Amino acid sequence: MTPGPRAMSRAFTILAANTREAADSLRRARLRTVLGLVGIMIGISSVITMVSLGEIVKAQARKEFEALGTDILVVRKSFEVSSPEQRAAVVEREDAVALAPEVASIAEAAPRISGHGAFRHAGREVGHGAIQGVTESFVSVNRLSVRTGRFISDLDINRTWCVVGADIAAAMREAGTDQPVGTLIEAEEQLLTVVGVLEPHQESYALPVQVEANNAVFVPITTAARIVNNPEIDVIVARSRAGVHHETVAADVRAFFQARAPHLPLDVVTAKELIARMESQMRLLTLLLAAVGSIALIVGGIGIMNIMLVSVAERRREIAIRRALGARQRDIRSQFLIESVILTMTGGVLGVLLGLVATWTVCRFTQWEFLISGLSVASGLGTATAVGLFFGFQPAHQASRLDPIVGLQGE
Amino acid sequence: MVETEPPGFGSTQDRPPGATSDEGAAQMLQLTDIRRDYRIGPVTTEILRGVDLAVGAGDLMSIMGPSGSGKTTLMNIIGLLDRPTSGRYVLDGRDVSKLADDDLAMLRNAHIGFVFQSFQLLPRLTAVENVSLPLVYRGTNRAEMRRRALAALERVGMGERTGHRPDQLSGGQKQRVAIARALVGEPAVVLADEPTGALDGATAREVMALLASLNAEHKVTILIITHDPGVARQCARQVRIHEGTLVERTAGAPGASGAAAARHPASGTEETEEDPGASSAPPAIDPNPAREPTSRRDDTGEILNPAAPT
Ligand SMILES: Nc1ncnc2c1ncn2[C@@H]1O[C@H](COP(=O)(O)OP(=O)(O)O)[C@@H](O)[C@H]1O
Ligand SMILES: [Mg+2]
Numbered sequence: 001m002t003p004g005p006r007a008m009s010r011a012f013t014i015l016a017a018n019t020r021e022a023a024d025s026l027r028r029a030r031l032r033t034v035l036g037l038v039g040i041m042i043g044i045s046s047v048i049t050m051v052s053l054g055e056i057v058k059a060q061a062r063k064e065f066e067a068l069g070t071d072i073l074v075v076r077k078s079f080e081v082s083s084p085e086q087r088a089a090v091v092e093r094e095d096a097v098a099l100a101p102e103v104a105s106i107a108e109a110a111p112r113i114s115g116h117g118a119f120r121h122a123g124r125e126v127g128h129g130a131i132q133g134v135t136e137s138f139v140s141v142n143r144l145s146v147r148t149g150r151f152i153s154d155l156d157i158n159r160t161w162c163v164v165g166a167d168i169a170a171a172m173r174e175a176g177t178d179q180p181v182g183t184l185i186e187a188e189e190q191l192l193t194v195v196g197v198l199e200p201h202q203e204s205y206a207l208p209v210q211v212e213a214n215n216a217v218f219v220p221i222t223t224a225a226r227i228v229n230n231p232e233i234d235v236i237v238a239r240s241r242a243g244v245h246h247e248t249v250a251a252d253v254r255a256f257f258q259a260r261a262p263h264l265p266l267d268v269v270t271a272k273e274l275i276a277r278m279e280s281q282m283r284l285l286t287l288l289l290a291a292v293g294s295i296a297l298i299v300g301g302i303g304i305m306n307i308m309l310v311s312v313a314e315r316r317r318e319i320a321i322r323r324a325l326g327a328r329q330r331d332i333r334s335q336f337l338i339e340s341v342i343l344t345m346t347g348g349v350l351g352v353l354l355g356l357v358a359t360w361t362v363c364r365f366t367q368w369e370f371l372i373s374g375l376s377v378a379s380g381l382g383t384a385t386a387v388g389l390f391f392g393f394q395p396a397h398q399a400s401r402l403d404p405i406v407g408l409q410g411e
Numbered sequence: 412m413v414e415t416e417p418p419g420f421g422s423t424q425d426r427p428p429g430a431t432s433d434e435g436a437a438q439m440l441q442l443t444d445i446r447r448d449y450r451i452g453p454v455t456t457e458i459l460r461g462v463d464l465a466v467g468a469g470d471l472m473s474i475m476g477p478s479g480s481g482k483t484t485l486m487n488i489i490g491l492l493d494r495p496t497s498g499r500y501v502l503d504g505r506d507v508s509k510l511a512d513d514d515l516a517m518l519r520n521a522h523i524g525f526v527f528q529s530f531q532l533l534p535r536l537t538a539v540e541n542v543s544l545p546l547v548y549r550g551t552n553r554a555e556m557r558r559r560a561l562a563a564l565e566r567v568g569m570g571e572r573t574g575h576r577p578d579q580l581s582g583g584q585k586q587r588v589a590i591a592r593a594l595v596g597e598p599a600v601v602l603a604d605e606p607t608g609a610l611d612g613a614t615a616r617e618v619m620a621l622l623a624s625l626n627a628e629h630k631v632t633i634l635i636i637t638h639d640p641g642v643a644r645q646c647a648r649q650v651r652i653h654e655g656t657l658v659e660r661t662a663g664a665p666g667a668s669g670a671a672a673a674r675h676p677a678s679g680t681e682e683t684e685e686d687p688g689a690s691s692a693p694p695a696i697d698p699n700p701a702r703e704p705t706s707r708r709d710d711t712g713e714i715l716n717p718a719a720p721t
Contacts, residue, residue, distance in 0.1 A: 010550025017547045024535065321531050324492060325592070326520020326548040328513045404492050408531060 014331050015338070022339035025311065033343065036307045039300020040347025040387060041354060044380045046293030048355025050286050051376035053362060057282045060368050061275045064206040069143070070271045071107070073246070074209050075099075075236040075253055078265035089264040091233035093221065095257065097135065099236060103256050105249045109238040110134060110141035113221055115228030119168060120186040126171035129215030131187050133224020133231075141237050142201075142211050149181040149196030156220040162192035166200040167214040187217050188227045206278075208269055209235045246270040297383065300347065301391035308340050308395035312402075319399050320407025329400035336399045340392025341385055348384025352377055438501070439599050439632050440489065441465045445498035446655075447484055458484050459495070460655030466600060466634060471626040473635045473643040475660075476652030482636045483604055485652065489634065490523050490602050491515045503599050520548050524593030528605035530585040532577040538564060538588045539573040545596040563591040566629075567621060583614035590621060600632045601625075607642055619645055 026033050081087045096111035113133035119126050139151040151163050164180060172180045180194045201213040225231040240249040250268040257266050319332055363370040447459040458481040466472060476482050487493035500508045503522055532541045542560040564573050567587040577585055593601045607615035623645050625631045635646060643649050649660035
């Protein structure tokens with residue numbers, strides 16, 4: 001009774017014997033066992049899917065914003081307008097250009113005017129896409145890179161110069177122009193001289209604005225204002241200064257526009273906010289899975305409890321014999337607890353497999369990168385153990401409290 | 412245990428009569444004024460009304476009594492499965508009257524071996540696994556457990572059927588396995604409640620012979636509860652339950668001793684030298700002779716013998 005190596009070895013022997021016993025008795029009650037397992041399996045697979053998808057989305061967001069940078073923010077006129085003044089208000093070009101110099105928390109800002117059209121070169125169409133009027137900062141803010149020539153400069157005011165995206169350059173090459181820089185391209189009935197060609201750019205769908213750089217022709221913002229149909233600033237993509245909280249940046253930007261254009265309804269979306277939004281969408285799915293999972297676990301758990309109660313009732317004599325031979329109440333309790341945990345753990349392992357298959361399927365459809373998270377497996381098996389202990393406790397306790405005298409009597 | 416404690420046995424042997432009040436010192440177990448009531452609603456039934464009993468190491472004792480007289484109740488108390496309503500019980504020098512449930516379980520494991528009328532083997536376990544069970548709750552390692560279980564089976568003549576499950580064994584074989592299980596932990600006392608009650612005559616005699624030989628050769632202390640006077644006669648000490656108390660049987664079987672006679676020589680006994688352990692066992696029992704004339708005691712036993720085993 002004193003703790004020590006002997007007590008330890010006793011505990012271990014009993015545990016080992018109990019485990020063998022439990023496994024054996026479960027094998028014998030096959031149908032009931034299978035029924036109980038199904039509930040646990042569904043419950044655990046929900047847990048696994050829930051935790052895995054959470055992890056996957058987090059990893060996905062991290063990956064997206066690693067390329068994009070978490071300092072990025074998008075400013076534009078809100079689509080929600082409630083008054084004629086608001087409807088009439090626009091983002092003025094002077095304001096957009098003044099944003100970076102005047103707001104301390106903004107490092108760089110890249111306003112854009114865009115139109116749509118077909119591009120012609122050497123007598124044939126070489127593409128169909130956006131004509132984007134931009135400033136010099138656009139290339140760095142959007143992490144584009146120039147392959148040949150140069151990008152638009154802030155000194156190119158009103159110049160009919162342009163930079164073409166990789167797909168357009170490829171089409172021009174097909175049209176016989178190996179070196180687009182220096183050649184002419186026609187857009188919106190305006191001939192433009194190509195001064196640079198961009199590298200192919202991997203578009204990020206995390207942002208609420210698409211650059212579509214590969215299919216675009218970039219011109220100075222002043223030029224675009226003259227040649228496109230709608231010369232309004234459609235978006236400003238900006239970068240905040242390092243170490244500034246994203247809510248501070250958003251507030252600064254709002255204050256800046258509030259002072260200059262009081263009626264302008266403004267959308268300011270920061271990367272951090274986008275990540276939070278992604279996570280909150282995830283939370284909805286998580287909640288759904290949590291609901292399904294908990295119901296399945298409760299149903300499964302009650303099933304397990306029933307299995308165990310029947311098992312205890314059927315084995316009253318066995319319990320009494322064991323007690324007579326020296327099993328303490330806790331030995332009997334642990335025997336039945338082990339049995340119910342083995343049951344739920346088996347359901348748990350199957351549930352983990354099912355959950356991983358479900359997660360993999362979701363990932364195939366959403367094109368997220370599938371990964372097996374240790375956390376999800378651990379939480380699935382942990383939950384299974386907890387359910388086994390929780391729903392197994394009452395039957396095990398009941399078993400341990402059986403009076404051996406009564407158990408030995410009935411034939 | 413019994414084999415390893417000849418000194419204890421010897422000392423019991425050398426004790427002068429009348430040393431009983433020196434309780435527990437050399438007795439395997441000693442019960443003093445044990446009472447057990449059952450309360451059902453407002454009605455209290457007294458089953459045991461002041462049982463006094465001392466069992467020395469190496470004793471072979473029978474307890475007889477009609478059905479419903481409280482034999483099993485007494486055995487459950489001696490076997491630490493039940494607690495008396497009042498009274499004192501000293502087992503192997505230790506007062507166990509007021510121990511907690513866990514302690515009782517440990518003591519059962521270490522000191523008590525049970526043999527039941529209906530064998531009470533676990534049907535799914537093989538003979539050797541059944542016999543190992545007491546050692547499981549003692550924390551013996553597997554190899555040692557198996558070795559000792561096989562040795563115990565060997566001792567009861569079941570060395571050839573260690574891998575059989577109970578349903579592959581005859582009644583007598585099952586009871587042998589149960590006896591091996593009772594012996595494997597080398598308990599202070601083996602308690603056998605109607606061990607032959609479910610067996611046919613020939614098998615019953617074999618099992619009884621086994622118990623007697625374990626007692627004679629290995630000095631195992633055995634308490635047999637029985638209906639069968641034939642069984643009782645093979646025990647050196649014989650007591651019967653009468654109206655909730657124990658009465659030492661004073662006549663009839665060879666080896667009937669001892670206790671009552673020693674204290675009440677007037678009641679007359681054939682003192683026998685056949686079983687030194689029994690004959691020298693101190694008079695543990697207060698037979699209350701004023702209330703119970705000797706002759707009547709014998710009558711009760713004979714009359715109620717045919718009653719069905721409980
Ligand atoms: N748990 C109990 N509750 C009430 N009465 C009981 C209980 N157990 C035994 N008895 C009564 O005690 C008496 C003695 O029973 P028992 O010890 O089994 O007798 P025996 O073994 O001598 O046949 C019987 O009358 C029985 O009905
Ligand atoms: Mg009985």
